[in-house]
Amino acid sequence: MDTGSGLIYLTATVVMFASPVTLAPMPDQYYRGVDWLSRYGYLSPPDPHAGKLQTKEGIEKAIRQMQRFAGLTETGELDADTLNLMSKPRCSLPDIVGTEDMLRKRKKRYALSGLRWGKKGLTWSLLNYPKLQSTLDPSLVKYLMYQALKVWSDNTNLQFSETGQANQADIKISFAHSIHDDGYPFDGKGGTLAHAFFPGDVDIAGDTHFDDEESWTYRDDRGTDLFTVAVHEFGHALGLSHSSSHPSIMQPYYSGPVGDENTYKLPMDDLQAIQTLYGVKVKRETTPPVGRPTPRRPERPKTPPPRVTAPPDPDAQARCEGGFDAVANIRGEVFFFKGSYFWRMQRTGSLVSFSPARITNFWMGLPHDTNKIDAVYERKTDNHIIFFIGSNYWIFKDTSVLPGYPRPLSEWRMRTQSGKQVDQVQSAFVWAHNGKTYLFSRGEFWRFTEGQGGTVPQPDAEYPKSVSLWKGVPSDPDDVISWGQEGYTYFFKGNSYWALKSGGLDEGVITPKSTAVDWMRCPAPAPTPSYKPRSGGGQCNCDVNTAPTFTAPSRLILVPLVILLQCVGQLI
Template sequence: MFGTVYELIWMTVTVSLFISTGHPSPTPMPDQYARGLDWLSRYGYLPPPDPRTSKLQTKDGVEQAIREMQRFGGLEETGRLDKDTLNLMQTPRCSLPDIVGSEDMLKRKRRRKRYALSGLRWDRTDLTWSVHSYPNPSRSTSVFRPDTVEAILTLAFKAWSDVAPLSFRQLSGSDREDMGPGGDIRVSFTRSLHDDGYPFDGRGGTLAHAFFPGRDDVAGDTHFDDDEYWSYGGDSSSTDLFTVAVHEFGHALGLSHSSSDPSIMRPYYQGAVKDISSYNLPLDDRMAIQELYGRKESKPTVHPGGSGSTPSHPRLPSPPPPRPTKHSDRSFQSRCEGGFDAVANIRGEVFFFKGPHFWRMQRTGNLVSLNPALIRNFWMGLPPETNKIDAVYERKSDGIIIFFIGAQYWVFKDNVARPGYPRPLAEWGMRTKDGEKVERVEAAFVWAHNGKTYLFSMGEFWKFDEGRKEEGRKPEGGYPKDAALWRGVPTDPDDIISWGEGDAYFFKDNLYWVMQREICHTSVIVYRGRETRHTSVIVHRERETRHTSVIVDRGRETHHTYVIVHRGRERHVTLL
């Protein structure tokens, strides 16, 4: 009867919460627009934000930046964040900017070459390289050994030395001591924050980056994201090391990103080539490297290791078999299995947390990426070893995001934790009916019906009126209450969100329940200081009508709720 959580959510969002999905609006959602500006700034199309001045971008400036990005990516120049543009922004790519320089790059109208040079080059053509770390064995096949990695990198260097007077010699352990810390180009497979100012973001997204030639300590350094599934030979379920390495070594030699198609220096991942041992650079890339170093007049000499020359074509084992559609790595948990640890509506998107990963779903029902992101790489300030989120919600009054993990909680502004956190959960003042301190929050959400915050734990719930208060969070009087008062939903939900027009979604295992937002009609009668409110609440899905009388006498309220269900008649008193 029920499908997976993702399938059900997608169906509900697209069918129930929107009148029409056949003609998407050309105007992006506010969160899409904000992410688009961040993307344009990150990759050089807009100047970086200045926290000292909070400089705002003009509409014309943003449109010009979008047009430049569309021109660079081979799209129609609309100046709008349309569907094709947003899709290209979500494509895995190199993390170096496309535009290297200042704002005048966006203003130039003269014709320029399709390939681009960084303005930097090595002052010699005999270069050395070394590998400082290799891909994690748990994320590669048995044939993807260190010697295979070195052979692939050797062939990636060969692509450049075939057309320019360059030679590349791999340093052995003894050579490194004589040639300094690893030679000219130092290769490593790393993840997340790795002390160069350009953190990786987990699987998908940015794949690698390299630094241009120069006299800095990092000049020529080439880093690959070790959270990727690296392979070679056309496995579409993983990332091809050879094509990414050729691209990054182009940066290490002085080339910027190219807008040419085809070009290995395009910033977006282009997939595997057929035969890496006979690969030839596209024309634009040959012209670019030859403008820096000249033409190749003789046969290339490649030195995969030690002194002396070795054959130009390193021996490679047969390509590994393609990975199954469902990754065998247990840490890669399928979004379709349900059983999420926490679900939250943040900035208009739904975040699904499971283990150390999370997925993001837009209002359209589309996932930002089919692959999950690592919690530790996005939410800066949570413990690096975080493997489970108990509950999380966004406070609507000021956009603060609050995470609960065990007996602690964190307060976030955007995706960065505020100083002084974590703090003990005891600050929230929650005690069970038996008087015990609450040690864990199981679910949290802001109910659109009244704007109040609700926390659930062990079959009980508490209500908070946070407003803008940062300190001294205390539940309202009369709590906790039995979670069974939320009729027809689990008393121990994994999490709850308000979504769409204010409906409340309760998640448990791989199922969810919807409590639709109520339509209320209230009449007030005041007689000699006594006020009586008669409220009719109609819930369409459950076909339930509630008639509520609220009597206010000298500041004290008494709530009497009569519930009439079409399949029978029921009367009870409730306070939510």
């Protein structure tokens, strides 16, 4: 048995596509589709260093491969059925195991990870119970774990037994949130559902972790069905990869509860897969060892669990009320910082999770009591990430702080027009128009030409200048970013943002749009009723203002109505 691969892991990730599916993909749907194909193994990711681009033929080939795996009609296009399947909650384990030739030549539609347990008797232990979002009784949780394992042992020669010696169990089951010491932190409700480790000789092999911030339910489609996810995860813990067959519990997509746990039967594809690893079940009587009691089977509680009533979501309130401390474009993704937490938007325009992650759990090296980030940007010369907090700054390589930081902000040698030393940076970004770095503070901004070597540059000559040079935007923005293929510049203030065409300074009147709706996936405000008195009478006709709204991220890439671009680049 290959034990070196025991740390391959699985996560179930909700891919949040916000735009409605249409017969012809909109540009944002197309980009999301390409990102999806790269994420799940159908396309090799573009190489940012070599500038590799995906070809039209390669993308069409990948779409056909995905459609073949999913059992869809092979059109080679992002049609409605394909986009709908891409929008479903699913596991983040890639679908493709091996090369494309292996996929095409494979007779069976199920897939094996290449790992299996070298014994038939496996022990399991439930280390804790869900407590943050779920109302499930502990006895019901244990019962569902037992039933989910039994699904697999009923059809093989595997035998599962619960053990009270948790540290010695082959399959350790736990509910955790955020960082939980396995290297793969959860990201809150609505993101990663669970992950499991394939068989092996390492201690973590077979372990199965569920995100405690999910609303785990039983026979209630208003949350995530615990039994269904457990059966799927235990399949991975036993050595199964994803299946392209339908139906199959090992399909990548979570499609809701599978039904009664007492009568649920494995689909044929999953049955063949597990029996390939562990053999067909041999019916024979077993006699309990003398002197040892037969373990009592967990029983389903007599009282049904209460119906889940979703409490008010404090994360949604924090996310939707705006007022972000900093916004940054890092590796092509947009990070929104607020207090001690941040939200993360992928290149596709979808949030990684509606719930925020703690800043200091991601960028280890910032003060543990960090509760506000002033500004952040990614330095393009070496891709280092620079944080400004108060009168200090930190430089990170990926998520690790470089030695010798923090250092004083005074090293940047910024002075106001009145000659005072700047003690705080309020906004920072690299302008896609010219590749220069811009720092903002109290209505003024400084331009820097950063070179190789990582040394702190001095401000370019004739700076600072007034933010009022950027017409139609706030003079004291919360933050500024350049983002997207068009390189638009976005100014954020409160719960609004202003979009400027790449290279533009004065585009006339710029209408602010909602950060909550377009970026943070919050519902649009309720329409305001308008009252129109009927002519000749005291009654009114109360119409509702139904002006059309746009769904992000397509709204984020709208070409501004005013495209007059004044050639004023020399001013900045």
